Amino acid sequence: MAKIKLIVAYDGTDYVGWQYQPNGMSVQQRLEQALHQLTGTIHTVYSSGRTDSGVHARGMACHLITEQNLPLSAWREGVNRFLPDDIVVRHAEQVDDQFHARFSARGKRYRYTILRDPVRSPLEQKISWQVKKPLDLEKMEQAAQSFIGQHDFAAFRTSGCSADTTVREIFSIKFREHDSLLYIDICGSGFLRNMIRMMVGTLVQIGRGKRPVDVIQKLLEGSGSVASPLTAPAQGLCLMDVWF
Numbered sequence: 609m610a611k612i613k614l615i616v617a618y619d620g621t622d623y624v625g626w627q628y629q630p631n632g633m634s635v636q637q638r639l640e641q642a643l644h645q646l647t648g649t650i651h652t653v654y655s656s657g658r659t660d661s662g663v664h665a666r667g668m669a670c671h672l673i674t675e676q677n678l679p680l681s682a683w684r685e686g687v688n689r690f691l692p693d694d695i696v697v698r699h700a701e702q703v704d705d706q707f708h709a710r711f712s713a714r715g716k717r718y719r720y721t722i723l724r725d726p727v728r729s730p731l732e733q734k735i736s737w738q739v740k741k742p743l744d745l746e747k748m749e750q751a752a753q754s755f756i757g758q759h760d761f762a763a764f765r766t767s768g769c770s771a772d773t774t775v776r777e778i779f780s781i782k783f784r785e786h787d788s789l790l791y792i793d794i795c796g797s798g799f800l801r802n803m804i805r806m807m808v809g810t811l812v813q814i815g816r817g818k819r820p821v822d823v824i825q826k827l828l829e830g831s832g833s834v835a836s837p838l839t840a841p842a843q844g845l846c847l848m849d850v851w852f
Contacts, residue, residue: 609675611707612683614653615699616668621734621843622694626659626668635659635668635695642690647676656709656850657716660802662842664735667698667849671709707852715779715797717848720808720840722790729788736789737808737844743790743815745783751814752781754824755794755807763827764807764837765800774800793848802839809838 616639624632636653643651655670678686683700691697706712721736723729728738755778762774779795792811794804810827813819826834 609673610677611671611673611703611705612680613669613671613701613703613707613709614683614687614697616670617666617696617698618664618668619694619734620659620662620664623661625661625663626655626657626665629661632661635665638692638695639670639687639697642687643672645690646682646686647674647678649674649676654709656713657798657847658801659845659847660842663845663847664843665847668847669709669713669850669852671703671707709850712852713798713850714852715795716799716850717793717795718799718804719846719848720792720794720804721844721846722792722808722812723788724790725788732789734843735846737812737841739812739816741816743812744817745785745790745815747821748811748815749783751821751824752783752792752811754822754828755781759828760830761800761803761828763830763834764803764810766802766806766839769801771800776800776803805840805842805845806837808844809840812840813838 618635623635626635628634628637640651640653651672651674653670653672659665680700684697687697723732723736723738724743726740758777760774761776777797782793784791792808810824814821
């Protein structure tokens with residue numbers, strides 16, 4: 609018996625998310641199908657978390673338990689032979705019995721990509737949110753500091769979120785510009801459903817002058833008089849890596 613850790617990258621455009629859903633194909637389902645084609649055995653894959661429909665990943669960590677005595681190369685190259693072009697296993701390694709992709713995770717890094725251009729881009733349209741009007745990056749960076757630290761993020765989750773607690777810790781938020789693209793990297797202990805998309809949506813509203821810089825602090829404090837955050841589109845979000 610062996611426990612195998614996989615790092616998976618995928619374009620989430622045509623999937624209902626990582627986890628099985630009744631309304632379409634999920635990344636997990638497609639990966640487990642490929643494992644079955646390779647080994648002839650049904651394997652369940654346990655992930656470090658979930659990504660929603662349309663969200664991408666460069667470094668989704670997951671693991672499986674197997675009785676198959678295969679070389680590590682088979683868990684990468686072998687599985688990849690049966691995967692579509694929009695999903696790939698980037699890395700495979702054997703881990704000890706105590707490892708769990710979800711419960712051993714210590715933090716995650718997500719990147720949100722914004723296209724700041726009045727003209728749409730055929731190359732970036734599946735991986736970014738097009739914002740046509742200028743953004744005040746200085747105000748966005750100032751406002752983002754309110755997210756740093758441990759807070760109750762109840763205002764930054766959707767109604768379908770089933771998390772036991774809404775307290776999360778944000779380690780860092782970094783902004784980087786490359787031509788018309790704006791990258792927002794967010795590192796934290798864990799995230800609620802749609803939390804990052806709502807964080808980014810609020811930052812964009814601030815950058816466009818539609819909400820004041822201090823609105824994030826008010827939302828974190830649970831002020832009932834503040835309107836709910838805007839949820840940024842799914843396609844701009846990508847899980848970059850998970851660390852253990």
